[in-house]
Amino acid sequence: MAIELAGEAATSIPLEEMTPRQIVAELDKYVVGQKDAKRAVAIALRNRWRRLQLESEMAREIMPKNILMIGPTGVGKTEIARRLARLAKAPFLKVEASKFTEVGYVGRDVESMVRDLVEIAVVMVREEKRAAVQDLAEQRAEDRLLQLLVPQQAPSVKSSMHTGFDLEEIESDPDQDELQATREKFRKMLRTGKLDKRKVEIEIEETNLPSFEMFTPQGVEEVGINMKEMLPGLFGRRKRQQVTVEEAREILIQQEAEKLIDRQQVSRDARRRVEQDGMIFLDEIDKVAGREAGSRGGPDVSREGVQRDLLPIVEGTTVSTKYGMVQTDHILFLAAGAFHVSRPSDLIPELQGRFPIRVELRALTEADFVRILTEPETALTKQYAALMSTEGVKLTFSKDGVREIARLAVEVNSQTENIGARRLATLIERLLDEVSFEAPDMKGAKVAIDAKYVQDALADTVKDQDLSRYVL
Numbered sequence: 001m002a003i004e005l006a007g008e009a010a011t012s013i014p015l016e017e018m019t020p021r022q023i024v025a026e027l028d029k030y031v032v033g034q035k036d037a038k039r040a041v042a043i044a045l046r047n048r049w050r051r052l053q054l055e056s057e058m059a060r061e062i063m064p065k066n067i068l069m070i071g072p073t074g075v076g077k078t079e080i081a082r083r084l085a086r087l088a089k090a091p092f093l094k095v096e097a098s099k100f101t102e103v104g105y106v107g108r109d110v111e112s113m114v115r116d117l118v119e120i121a122v123v124m125v126r127e128e129k130r131a132a133v134q135d136l137a138e139q140r141a142e143d144r145l146l147q148l149l150v151p152q153q154a155p156s157v158k159s160s161m162h163t164g165f166d167l168e169e170i171e172s173d174p175d176q177d178e179l180q181a182t183r184e185k186f187r188k189m190l191r192t193g194k195l196d197k198r199k200v201e202i203e204i205e206e207t208n209l210p211s212f213e214m215f216t217p218q219g220v221e222e223v224g225i226n227m228k229e230m231l232p233g234l235f236g237r238r239k240r241q242q243v244t245v246e247e248a249r250e251i252l253i254q255q256e257a258e259k260l261i262d263r264q265q266v267s268r269d270a271r272r273r274v275e276q277d278g279m280i281f282l283d284e285i286d287k288v289a290g291r292e293a294g295s296r297g298g299p300d301v302s303r304e305g306v307q308r309d310l311l312p313i314v315e316g317t318t319v320s321t322k323y324g325m326v327q328t329d330h331i332l333f334l335a336a337g338a339f340h341v342s343r344p345s346d347l348i349p350e351l352q353g354r355f356p357i358r359v360e361l362r363a364l365t366e367a368d369f370v371r372i373l374t375e376p377e378t379a380l381t382k383q384y385a386a387l388m389s390t391e392g393v394k395l396t397f398s399k400d401g402v403r404e405i406a407r408l409a410v411e412v413n414s415q416t417e418n419i420g421a422r423r424l425a426t427l428i429e430r431l432l433d434e435v436s437f438e439a440p441d442m443k444g445a446k447v448a449i450d451a452k453y454v455q456d457a458l459a460d461t462v463k464d465q466d467l468s469r470y471v472l
Contacts, residue, residue: 023046026083030378032364036359037359038080041080045087047064048064052276065356066355068355071336071362072363072420073419074419074422075361075363075364078336081334091277092278093116097284098288100112109309113313115322117274117280118323121271124270125266125269129265129266137257137260140252141253145252146183146190149195149245200248202248202252204238204239268324271325279331280334281335282310284336285335287337289303365410366406366407372421380424380425381397384432394447395435396447398448400450401454405454408462409423431454
């Protein structure tokens with residue numbers, strides 16, 4: 001398992017050119033071990049590309065091979081799925097199966113995860129469309145801003161003046177030539193940031209539209225209603241507001257970009273991307289497993305019901321969303337669970353059959369923890385060293401220090417709950433508590449984390465089992 005850092009650079013190799021071996025190599029940068037799981041998801045991702053190369057009739061018949069990952073918490077199940085989705089640049093949704101309830105009970109129905117996935121796809125497509133029109137939007141926003149800074153002169157009643165407003169019609173008018181020259185001067189100042197603090201008045205649209213919760217046959221759902229179209233006089237009103245030029249530029253760029261984006265095309269592209277590339281990660285699937293005779297009562301009343309509701313979504317059905325109908329036939333489902341109490345065989349047979357690939361993720365060892373702390377591009381030790389560098393403190397971890405942290409992580413996991421690699425985060429946070437607090441007053445200092453430092457900071461807490469249950 002690796003801790004994720006936002007904003008990292010994606011691989012430069014196009015997905016269609018990546019072989020399963022290259023996909024595994026890419027996952028190796030962030031997730032330690034778990035080769036079987038990586039191979040399974042790499043093959044599943046490559047099979048998607050293979051299916052798209054076939055004729056449409058054959059492609060329709062090839063269903064995705066959904067994957068069931070079995071293993072204790074903190075071994076990398078979620079991280080593998082998340083990294084895979086980022087690699088594929090595909091709509092990805094992580095959801096806990098335990099949050100759903102059987103139809104007829106208060107709670108969220110299983111179809112809501114498809115609607116959430118479509119929302120994610122819409123955001124992705126809209127961002128891509130906005131990036132495509134960014135240059136033109138910036139140009140239009142700049143022109144609008146110049147019109148605000150150097151407004152058009154009102155027409156004069158004198159016969160010597162032109163009576164029109166169109167610049168093209170009055171190119172020869174000296175006043176208009178002067179206006180254009182003035183705007184060009186302002187354009188240069190605008191681009192160099194000299195006018196950023198000047199105030200201008202622009203029109204902005206009130207976007208805080210109300211949302212409603214509606215009781216439907218499937219449960220309680222939040223309904224997104226376009227109130228602007230239904231009641232244009234009441235919602236979507238514009239108001240004038242004074243802002244700085246710097247703020248106005250961003251607002252106007254967004255407004256111009258929205259004008260250039262075809263919303264209907266965004267909806268179509270988002271639906272198509274969900275149907276062909278969508279991934280849903282069903283975590284805690286073991287929490288809805290269990291078909292023993294005594295389970296149909298109390299809090300477990302809807303376990304099997306949730307499974308039966310999940311079945312048509314995983315098999316392939318059509319779900320109604322506010323962006324149109326979405327077919328789930330080719331959405332890839334990755335399910336995961338620890339299965340400490342229940343077993344995969346406790347799932348209803350129909351659902352078991354829809355997850356033909358089963359991968360068991362092994363528990364992490366001390367050697368794995370050492371690798372997790374040193375090998376990934378976003379390893380915890382590298383993250384904390386980067387954080388401390390912002391305060392002018394040079395933080396280093398020696399090899400024996402890393403090994404001692406790994407040893408203590410294994411020890412605490414064995415004494416309390418085994419939370420896998422997540423234990424490393426709690427240990428290091430406790431280890432660096434003093435340094436993190438004093439860092440602003442330690443500019444230029446060097447802190448070396450060796451085995452003795454780790455033992456002095458954590459040994460007493462680890463030995464006291466009652467204390468470690470609450471602190472670590």
